Amino acid sequence: xxxxxxxxxxxxxxxxxxxxxxxxxxxxxxxxxxxxxxxxxxxxxxxxxxxxxxxxxxxxxxxxxxxxxxxxxxxxxxxxxxxxxxxxxxxxxxxxxxxxxxxxxxxxxxxxxxxxxxxxxxxxxxxxxxxxxxxxxxxxxxxxxxxxxxxxxxxxxxxxxxxxxxxxxxxxxxxxxxxxxxxxxxxxxxxxxxxxxxxxxxxxxxxxxxxxxxxxxxxxxxxxxxxxxxxxxxxxxxxxxxxxxxxxxxxxxxxxxxxxxxxxxxxxxxxxxxxxxxxxxxxxxxxxxxxxxxxxxxxxxxxxxxxxxxxxxxxxxxxxxxxxxxxxxxxxxxxxxxxxxxxxxxxxxxxxxxxxxxxxxxxxxxxxxxxxxxxxxxxxxxxxxxxxxxxxxxxxxxxxxxxxxxxxxxxxxxxxxxxxxxxxxxxxxxxxxxxxxxxxxxxxxxxxxxxxxxxxxxxxxxxx
Numbered sequence: 001x002x003x004x005x006x007x008x009x010x011x012x013x014x015x016x017x018x019x020x021x022x023x024x025x026x027x028x029x030x031x032x033x034x035x036x037x038x039x040x041x042x043x044x045x046x047x048x049x050x051x052x053x054x055x056x057x058x059x060x061x062x063x064x065x066x067x068x069x070x071x072x073x074x075x076x077x078x079x080x081x082x083x084x085x086x087x088x089x090x091x092x093x094x095x096x097x098x099x100x101x102x103x104x105x106x107x108x109x110x111x112x113x114x115x116x117x118x119x120x121x122x123x124x125x126x127x128x129x130x131x132x133x134x135x136x137x138x139x140x141x142x143x144x145x146x147x148x149x150x151x152x153x154x155x156x157x158x159x160x161x162x163x164x165x166x167x168x169x170x171x172x173x174x175x176x177x178x179x180x181x182x183x184x185x186x187x188x189x190x191x192x193x194x195x196x197x198x199x200x201x202x203x204x205x206x207x208x209x210x211x212x213x214x215x216x217x218x219x220x221x222x223x224x225x226x227x228x229x230x231x232x233x234x235x236x237x238x239x240x241x242x243x244x245x246x247x248x249x250x251x252x253x254x255x256x257x258x259x260x261x262x263x264x265x266x267x268x269x270x271x272x273x274x275x276x277x278x279x280x281x282x283x284x285x286x287x288x289x290x291x292x293x294x295x296x297x298x299x300x301x302x303x304x305x306x307x308x309x310x311x312x313x314x315x316x317x318x319x320x321x322x323x324x325x326x327x328x329x330x331x332x333x334x335x336x337x338x339x340x341x342x343x344x345x346x347x348x349x350x351x352x353x354x355x356x357x358x359x360x361x362x363x364x365x366x367x368x369x370x371x372x373x374x375x376x377x378x379x380x381x382x383x384x385x386x387x388x389x390x391x392x393x394x395x396x397x398x399x400x401x402x403x404x405x406x407x408x409x410x411x412x413x414x415x416x417x418x419x420x421x422x423x424x425x426x427x428x429x430x431x432x433x434x435x436x437x438x439x440x441x442x443x444x445x446x447x448x449x450x451x452x453x454x455x456x457x458x459x460x461x462x463x464x
Contacts, residue, residue: 007033010062016100017058026051031208033059036184041205043198044186047334050210052186053094056080056154060184061095063152064104064127071105071125074145078152079177080130081170083161084304085110085281086288091156092130104128109145111135112281119144133161133169140176147176153201158187159194163325167193174201189327219337221344224357226373229350233261235372236318237268239346240298246315247291250300251332253321261320262300272298303328312341319347322356326363351376351384 004017004025025033028046035042036059046052060078071077082088092108099106107126109118111134118135122145129136129145139145153174155161161170183202187194198205227235240248252258255276262274273287273296284304291299292311303323314336323329329347336343347368349357354376361367376384 002030004058008037008062009033009058010065012065012102013058013062013098016098016102019100020097022051022054026055027210028052028208029055029058031210032056035206035208036060036182037062039063039182041182041202042184043202043205043207044184045188045190045207045209046186047188047210047330052156053091054098056156056184056186057091057095057098060128060152060154061098061102061104065102070103071127072149073125074122075125075149076122076129076145076147077126077150078128078154079136079147079150079173080128080154080156081133081136081161081173082130082156083132083164083166085112085132085284086275086304087157088130088132089285090310095128095130106130109135109139110281112284115139115142133166133173137169137172140173147173148178150177150181152182152184153177154184154186155197155201156186158185158197159189159191159327160331162191162193162197163328167197170197188331191327219342220333221342222333222347222368223345223371224347224349224368225371226349226375229352232320232348232350233264235348236261236320237265239316239318240265240270243316245297247294247296247311247313248298248316248318249311249314249332249335250298250318250320251323252300252302253323255302257321258300258302262298265298265300270298271296272300274300275304276302277304303332311335315341315343317343317345319345322347322349322353322360324356326356326359329360330363346371349373349376351380354381 002025004022005014007025007030009017028044028050032042032044032055036056042056044052044055046055064077067077080091082091088108088110092106095106104127105125106128107118107121107130109122109129109131111132113135115135115138119139119142122129122139136145140147155170161167183205185194185198185202185205225235236250250258250261252261255278258276259274259278262272265272273291275284275287279287287296287299288311290296292313294313300320317333317336319329319332323332333343333345336345347357347360357368
C-alpha cells in the first residue's frame with residue numbers, strides 16, 4: 001500500500017495530514033500526485049467522492065512551499081476555479097487544513113459575499129486563490145487582483161462548469177494567466193467539450209482515470225419509484241418516516257419548488273433546511289453547517305449541492321425531480337456512500353420524466369431497479385407536459401400546442417402572470433393573489449399543480 005510519505009510530499013504537509021482523517025492515499029491521489037509534483041499538466045477523471053481535492057491540492061502546496069517568499073500585492077500564485085460557492089468553500093477548507101503550520105496563504109472569492117472585503121483580502125496577495133468564475137471576473141475588471149504571476153491553474157469539476165455556462169468566463173480568465181504555467185483539469189465525466197478544453201488549455205497532459213465516467217459508487221443502493229407529480233410530497237414523507245434519525249438529501253429541479261418543498265416538510269415536523277440560488281452565501285453556509293453537524297434531518301437542494309459536497313452522514317438521497325442532465329444524477333447520488341460507507345438513492349419518476357430516466361439508464365448502461373409503481377404507459381407519457389417545461393407550474397390540462405420552449409422553470413410566479421405578449425394567451429380572468437395557493441395535506445406536491453389528473457380550482461389555475 002502506497003503512503004503519502006512514499007509519494008514524496010513535504011514533511012510539513014505530512015505533519016498536517018497526521019491530524020486529519022486521511023491515512024492512506026486514494027487511487028486518484030496515488031496516480032495524480034507524482035505527475036503534479038513533477039510539473040506535468042494533468043487531466044484527472046474520477047467520480048465524486050474519490051479524493052480529487054487532495055489529488056491536486058497536496059502536490060500543488062508541496063511546490064508552493066519551495067518558493068520561500070510571500071506573493072506580491074494583489075498577485076496570485078495558484079488559481080483554483082470551481083463552479084459553485086459550496087465547492088469553493090470545501091476546497092478552501094481542505095487546503096487550509098493541509099497548510100496549517102506553513103506560511104502558505106489561501107483565499108476564497110465567491111458571489112454573494114462582500115466584493116470590497118474580498119478585494120481588501122487580496123490586496124496583500126495570495127499563494128492560492130479558490131474562486132467561482134463570475135466573482136473572479138468582477139475582481140479582475142476592478143483591478144483588485146492580478147493573475148500575471150499565476151503559475152498554476154486548476155479547473156475542478158470542469159464538466160459542471162460547462163453545464164453552468166462558464167466556458168466564456170473561463171476564456172476571459174485564461175487571457176490573464178501566463179501561457180507558461182501548469183494546468184490541472186479534474187472532471188467526473190468526459191463529454192466532447194471537456195476534450196476541447198483540455199486540448200486548448202493543457203500542454204501534453206498526463207491522463208489519469210480511476211473509474212469509468214458516469215459510474216456511481218458501488219455501495220449505493222439505487223431504486224426508482226413511479227409516482228404522479230401530485231403524490232410525490234406524500235411519498236417523500238413516507239420514506240423519511242421509515243428512516244428516523246438518518247440524514248437525507250432531497251434534490252429538486254427549481255429554486256422556487258425546492259423552497260416550497262422545504263417549507264412543507266417543516267410544517268410536517270421535519271428538521272429541514274434548503275440551499276439554492278436564491279439564498280445568500282451566509283444562509284447557504286449556515287444551513288450546510290447545521291446539516292453537517294446533524295442539527296437538520298433533511299436538506300432540500302437544487303443542483304448547487306450535487307457536486308463535491310462531502311457530508312459523511314448522508315444515508316439517503318431522494319431525486320424528488322429527475323435532473324435534465326443525466327450526469328447530474330450520478331453526482332447527486334454520490335452525496336451518499338461517502339468514504340466507503342453505504343447509502344440509498346431513490347428516484348421519483350412522474351410521467352413527464354420518463355425521458356430523463358431513460359437518459360440516466362443509458363448513461364449507467366443498466367436499468368435502475370423499480371421499487372414502487374410501474375413504468376408509465378406510452379399514452380400517459382405522451383399526454384404529460386414535456387420534460388423541463390414548467391411541469392410544476394401548470395395544470396395537466398394545459399393545451400398541447402402551447403409553446404413551452406425557452407421558458408425558465410426557476411423562480412416563476414403564478415402561471416397567469418405573463419400572458420400579455422403571447423399570441424396564444426388564455427382568456428382574461430381576475431389576477432390571482434400575490435401568493436400561490438398553499439399546499440394542503442400530504443398527497444399534494446408543493447411544486448406541482450395537480451398533475452395526478454385532478455384540476456385545481458384555486459385562483460392560480462391557468463384557464464384551459
